[in-house]
Amino acid sequence: MKAWRFYGFNDMRLEDVPAPVRAPGQVLVEPLFVQPSVTEAQLARGIPTLALDRIKRRLETEAPVQLFGHEFCARVLESDAASRFHVGDRVAARAKLPCGKCPLCKSERSELCRKGPVIGFDLPGCFSEIASIPEIALVKVDDRISDSEAACLQSLSDSVAAVETAQLRIADSVVIFGQGSMGLECLQIARLSGAGQVITVDVRDEACEISRELGADHALNARACDVVEAIRDLTDGNGADVVFECAGGSPKQGLAGNQTLLQALETTRSGGKIIGVSWFGAPLLLNIDLLRERSLRYLFPDISTQAHLAHTVQLVASGRVRLKATITHVLSGIESVPRAFEITANKGKYKAINPAQVMMRPPEA
Ligand SMILES: [Zn+2]
Structure with a gap:
């Protein structure tokens, strides 16, 4: 499959890599719409913000590495037999996951846990043709929500x-x-x-x-x-x-x-x-x-929970929160991912409101 991999700051390359193998508890998905968050767009350039040290260390020790891509709408390709998700379902995700093991997680205060992985930072995100995402991160997207709007649900849950x-x-x-x-x-x-x-x-x-x-x-x-x-x-x-x-x-x-x-x-x-x-x-x-x-x-806000993410689906599906007006830039094809990073890192210059989105596989002409 094709995936964007980072060799360093300001150095991302589209390459052929082996498709991910789904582990138990994960869901294999095909990303449909993906947008870099503002934080990701800054980190890709080495601009100081949240988690710069963590990303720098990964680049220094693991490059080339698949990074970023936690704001997405994707289609399910494969899941556990007992999964909440079925082949063909559309899903969106939250990014920061609870560890499930610490005293906070065990006492139902997982919104305060900071020990779990972050999708796109510690785990590969969705700037690729196929991705494997932990099931606990995911929510099913209602039919009334477009792929483009669904890619905004992560930020909405925050x-x-x-x-x-x-x-x-x-x-x-x-x-x-x-x-x-x-x-x-x-x-x-x-x-x-x-x-x-x-x-x-x-x-x-x-x-x-x-x-x-x-x-x-x-x-x-x-x-x-x-x-x-x-x-x-x-x-x-x-x-x-x-x-x-x-x-x-x-x-x-x-x-x-x-x-x-x-x-x-x-x-x-x-x-x-x-x-x-x-x-x-x-x-x-x-x-x-x-x-x-x-x-x-x-x-300061707690990290968003499964309940917050599920609520965002209701808010958008019912029309109580409107996202369409904020989506100003939609690009076509996985090749345009670096352009989406450029626009998102400089939203003022490009008159963008939401991060620039990428329709990963444009409909065939
Ligand atoms: Zn925890």
């Missing part, structure tokens, strides 16, 4: 976990910095979870427009106004009950650095919550006394 972490109360005011895919997902899930006024922030007009379409009461363009002042005005000088920070990261990739986190701290009401969704890729200098003085809670 957004569900992020909003759950906020434990919104009915009518809470919500601010969301960043209207990329996760910001737009958090917007829609917060709406469904009882949020009152929802204010979103981005620096791209097109992202602000989609944000309004998907339910934001106010979509502020941070290039056109003083965001901190505007949010204070919209919340009667108080700040918001809950602020999601989904914009931070390397300015080289068009992200906001730590500026949006500082703005988030300034626009959260006393005792309010900041949910940290972004990865910054470098240590930050923060005046913790500001948080202490105003009793701010800076919280």
